[in-house]
Amino acid sequence: MAEKKSLTIILHSGDFDKAMAAFILAAGAAAMGMTVTMFFTFWGLNILKQGGVKKSKLSKMNMGGLGTIMMKRMMGKHNVASLGQLMKDCIELDVRLVACEMTMSLMRVSKENLIQGVTEIGGVGTYLKAASESHINLFI
């Protein structure tokens, strides 16, 4: 029997397009039966905050918010799942969502500020343990 494959993603960026890429990869991998761990640190932690998804902007061509709106419109038109929907899919598919403890201290974010799907709060050791046993490790 083939070994179960696994993926870890550090989401350091809070940009909309980077978060989209991270959740498309995570949801795709989980749907294919892979074990997936996501670790949210620095700006990436914002995505896990209540209301954080709505605030994220494109890393390029944002044009005062217009670029992000246009991108979302194009996504809807082409049946690409929204960032919020992808996150729900990931939670449903048991993707492990780890919030970085150090970033929470630095940015004064408490557990109550985070969305419900967050599975745990952890540090660099939590990430390194998962990554050292995984097949694909990405920093986004």
Added chain:
Amino acid sequence: MAEKKSLTIILHSGDFDKAMAAFILAAGAAAMGMTVTMFFTFWGLNILKQGGVKKSKLSKMNMGGLGTIMMKRMMGKHNVASLGQLMKDCIELDVRLVACEMTMSLMRVSKENLIQGVTEIGGVGTYLKAASESHINLFI
């Protein structure tokens, strides 16, 4: 006999310096006999468009285009291969160049707009399959 090593790269960025890094790694790995797959998504897809290499700019210190021009001049002076040359090398060395299907829809890019060396159009599953069997996986 040693196992053949393999590298995958997701190029999400369209920045000149990030694309340079990606193609230097890919060409180097292919020249060393490694199997290489590059997956072009979001802004990274622009690099695969006809004329796309010329439009890419430095992620920092672009200074209205001047920084990019200076960097290219320094590269020429120090015998660093140009981005266009590195892409030709990669195609010659059988690097697999995969264009992201979803990004093509979102950005209204058709197959005819892409350079000739593109080997296929694929999705997240195409990438995950290659990456789960590779030794080095990078997100750039």
Added chain:
Amino acid sequence: MAEKKSLTIILHSGDFDKAMAAFILAAGAAAMGMTVTMFFTFWGLNILKQGGVKKSKLSKMNMGGLGTIMMKRMMGKHNVASLGQLMKDCIELDVRLVACEMTMSLMRVSKENLIQGVTEIGGVGTYLKAASESHINLFI
């Protein structure tokens, strides 16, 4: 006996928050007994230059330097090690610090401009050899 785990990081970015993430990961992994190689290229090479740590700025919310100052103040308050301290820890823990030869040529950086902890100057082949034998490979 379990195999010794290993981590490689390409630091392409010169941003303060990206460098922090890289050195937190490297120091953490080395402290856990992992073999760690860091490869500094493009803007990331600036971090290895004498005085380079002090010049690095946040990738977002820098606000003319104010954001970086505030972040450093919060780090001090919450007992997060400074970037300079993390680099010292990495050197003490035998993290291999490789400066990219091509970037040194392009940016006219000589060996004398680099900090003392740099263990070697190398190219893409040096990186690929280390990464193809490592468990975790990140591009930051």
